[in-house]
Amino acid sequence: MLTLWRPAAKNAALAIFVVAAAGLGGAWILQSLGYEPCELCLKQRYAYYAALPLALAAFLAADANARAARFLLALLALIFAANAALAFYHTGVEFKWWIGPADCSGAYQSAGSMGDFVKQLQTIRVVRCDEVSLRIFGFSLANANIFISAALAFLAARGMLTERAPGR
Numbered sequence: 198m199l200t201l202w203r204p205a206a207k208n209a210a211l212a213i214f215v216v217a218a219a220g221l222g223g224a225w226i227l228q229s230l231g232y233e234p235c236e237l238c239l240k241q242r243y244a245y246y247a248a249l250p251l252a253l254a255a256f257l258a259a260d261a262n263a264r265a266a267r268f269l270l271a272l273l274a275l276i277f278a279a280n281a282a283l284a285f286y287h288t289g290v291e292f293k294w295w296i297g298p299a300d301c302s303g304a305y306q307s308a309g310s311m312g313d314f315v316k317q318l319q320t321i322r323v324v325r326c327d328e329v330s331l332r333i334f335g336f337s338l339a340n341a342n343i344f345i346s347a348a349l350a351f352l353a354a355r356g357m358l359t360e361r362a363p364g365r
Contacts, residue, residue: 207259209356244280277350
């Protein structure tokens with residue numbers, strides 16, 4: 198019978214931590230090179246920001262409190278599944294399958310006069326969610342994030358389901 202790969206909770210947590218840190222580092226490097234993120238890109242980073250302390254806590258708890266580690270991995274699985282859905286939504290906006298949010302389209306409202314509004318438009322640079330600024334191997338970062346987030350959700354779920362070995 199074929200058994201599916203089951204990483205130990207500690208290994209899954211460590212892998213998630215490393216991938217989340219690398220993902221954020223890569224995003225910050227690209228941003229420092231002039232690739233400004235759109236509003237949806239910034240929102241997709243929230244899962245990675247949350248993953249760092251949660252994965253570290255799951256890693257540290259894995260030996261002492263397996264139940265807590267499994268809970269944290271379940272939480273990470275949900276976070277990354279939701280992030281994969283957000284990345285899919287962003288991909289749809291990029292492909293023009295549906296309309297993106299107003300804060301990605303340059304639709305700003307002014308509380309003051311028309312002159313204030315024009316000044317505001319002159320100082321604001323809107324990074325559009327429906328235009329891809331960088332493709333790597335044909336994928337936009339939102340496209341790639343679908344697969345990365347789905348893989349991290351799967352890894353967290355598999356790590357959560359791992360039985361604790363005797364003597365650990």
